Amino acid sequence: MPRLQSGVWKHFTPAIKDGRETFMCNYCSKTNSKNATKMQMHLDKCKEYSAFSQRSPGADGSSSASIPVPSSSFLPGATPGDGGHFLIDSVDQGSQAFADECLARAVYATGSPLTLTDNVYWRRFFSVLRPAYCPPTRHAVSLHLLDCEFERVSGRVRRAVAEADCVALVCGGWAEPRDVVDYVVSTPLPLFYKSARRTERASVGEALKEAIGEVGAQRVFAVVTEDAPEMAEAWAQVEEAFPHVSAVGCAAFGIRRLFDEIAGQPSLRALCRRAEQVVRCVRERRALADTFGHWQTTKMRSHDAAGNPVSAVLPAPAPSGSDWTSAVTMLNGLLEGQATLREMALSPTVDVDVSVRATLQDPAFWKGVAGGRNLLYLVGSRIDHVRREEQTLSAVVETLGQLRYHVGAELPGSSLHAGEQEAVLAALERCQEFCVRPIHAAAYMLDPKHVGQQTLSGEQVNGAYFVISNISHHLNLDQGKVLGSFARFSAKEGLWKGGGIWSSCRHVSPSTWWKGLCSSEPLSSVASAILQIPPTAAACEALRSRLTDAGSRCGGADGAGLSPERLEKLVAVQMNLKALEPSDHDFASPESQEEEVKISFESETQ
Structure with missing residues (x-):
């Protein structure tokens, strides 16, 4: 279907006449073939449209539009053959912008084509739902709406990181011949953080330390990586710079x-x-x-x-x-x-x-x-x-x-x-x-499902004590009290003497068990942090898969033609929207419309 000139579409209503698709003018009810030039020429000559367009704007200075729409069989409440009545619908700037935002968010979250709003059937659906609403173009969905949503979601990611009691930095791409390394933060929800280009001057260790500093070294307890020739040295650099941070190898990568x-x-x-x-x-x-x-x-x-x-x-x-x-x-x-x-x-x-x-x-x-x-x-x-x-x-x-x-x-x-x-x-x-480092041994010893199972070597047990002590020091906890709490846990004494508390660990995650049932113990914050760290870099693999899929959908095939930077923004928004639960703000109407919406809802339900 030919694309109409900017702003023309909302002045016409799709209709079927003699088995072919036509467009009816919302002002004089004359029909036109689907020809963008002829439709524009009709508007230029339409006296009813000319009289309507000369109306003064609202008192608030907004460019609100009231569009008369002929009642037809596809509009709610209309009766066939009743062509003499008109609806009066209006969308002001605030409502238009909020609707555009919600529509774009739905497109991003579901991985729908960015060209969806250019499709004639979707536009017809929108005109039935809200006749005066003009959906955004694909360029708006690909450009400024994507930028706004990326900034909004990035703010939510920053808040999630700030509120998390343990953050793990997961990165992928070092083991592959790629120019880009992807970073995901686990809170423990996997949230896309950034993609960074590899440079010859910066070593892997320097890049990891820089990323830890950006996220916040106080909150990061582990870095999960794939393997690479220089990774062992990078791990040593990270653990030397941040003693409370453990470098973890992706277990799935190691077993593969x-x-x-x-x-x-x-x-x-x-x-x-x-x-x-x-x-x-x-x-x-x-x-x-x-x-x-x-x-x-x-x-x-x-x-x-x-x-x-x-x-x-x-x-x-x-x-x-x-x-x-x-x-x-x-x-x-x-x-x-x-x-x-x-x-x-x-x-x-x-x-x-x-x-x-x-x-x-x-x-x-x-x-x-x-x-x-x-x-x-x-x-x-x-x-x-x-x-x-x-x-x-x-x-x-x-x-x-x-x-x-x-x-x-x-x-x-x-x-x-x-x-x-x-x-x-x-x-x-x-x-x-x-795959197995001291922090793994500590997690195994702190997991209530494995308590009392003596499968670790003496060296692994000593390494676990070292990790627990380092994290206790980082959290400003008394190391003696923490280790005393660990002794009672291992011996099933004190809080852990009854059998009910042990049966409960089969029904919740280990970190939830520690935070929910054992929060009074000094060991709780250390154990819950360690047991939230992901064992693999699967989140980065999922991210790369999404990038590949989005690239195939948003390249030349559907006309969006996104650049790598905008493609990264699209995938970041999609991945993070899926991980973050929608807040009430995501579904709230603009402040200027809150009272109107409330009154309308009450009147319709009474």
Whole structure:
């Protein structure tokens, strides 16, 4: 549809005549075709519009507009054929601006296209809802309305940080070949803070210290990062400059790197190549795919041994750099169709490649597929486990402990050689060193779900005491009283003597448990702060995903053409609006309209 000249649209009402869309003048009721030039020419000649436009402005100097709108079938309360009555609707500057703000906020929060207000159907809806309201253009939604909303939401983020008793600074991008590093503050709500360009002059440590200073060193208790060659040195710089701040490695990143190292072992890579060859052979040849599907569903193999339904189609091979589930899904699909595939290899009527037939008849191949699937799933599933929103640092200690035990038990039955098994164990040690630091041990010891479980080494326990003492000093607490409170907690004495308080920890988060039930104890503020720190940089990954998605939606495809800076503002607003609960102010009408709205509502409900 051609776009009308600025301000013209509100003077016409869409209508359907003889099956085609027309526009009716709100002043003389004449209809026009949807031609912007002709509609403008009509207004220039319309005597009724000329008389209306010469009316003087309101006493307050506002440019309010009263627009007569012919009653038609799509307006509320109208009756068909009643064309002789008119509505009088008006929107003053204040109401127009407030409506624009609310509409833009809804567009940003829902990730709707910025060109939504240019769509003829949306404009028709707005004209039905409020005939005199003229929605903003896409340029207004992309420019000054976005700037205003960004400033408003940024103010709410600053207030949330100022009111938080513990803030963790989460950053992502150092481990990737990107020019931009993203920063998210966890309060514990993940709130977008800023994106900053990497510079050659500033080291990672200097950049992290600068970001901590901007957020407020008094409130920051941890920095969560991915890994990078210079990250160990950066962590040391941060902890030296701010003794109460702990540097934390993203557990999901560390476990994903462990997964990649295991999947990269030569024996497992060779096994996956053979598995891909089988999958491609069956999927890409129509006759084989049809035979596999038919035999899988008709030869009593529609369910596995556990009674679960199995697929009649083999999953696609795992693409390079894909999510960990792709490789596991491919291997699992082969195991589900194992009986059918082996029978196809034995059948003289099925044309299977010689090399694939040999693979399907090889018992060592199937043993390797089962062992590889189990090992990769064991590690990969832990990535998703630690990424859960409710997880704490204590969950990382528990997860890595389980990984050490189960991987050690699974390795002998895998297809990996002795040297490769040693390499996997070495990778597991590196993962443990990156993911579990003294503050993790402190979180594990302070988590009521793990109290009394002696799984930490003496060195880890001493590190936990050191972290607790540092945070106590930072909060101006008596360290002796804090450690005394910790002793009573560990021994389940005093406040923690009854059984009810321990059963309650299964129903609330650990930090809430400490703040809500144990607030009288000196240890409470230390424990609640430590147990609010996120174990991963998943918030930064979600931010980058949003940036990519918004870039595809707001590039040339929908005409918005946002610059990187404005795209960053859009994603910041969208992410923070989703995290922050709307306040009463978000839904309040302008002060000048409060009494009018109240009176109108009361009169309509009486």
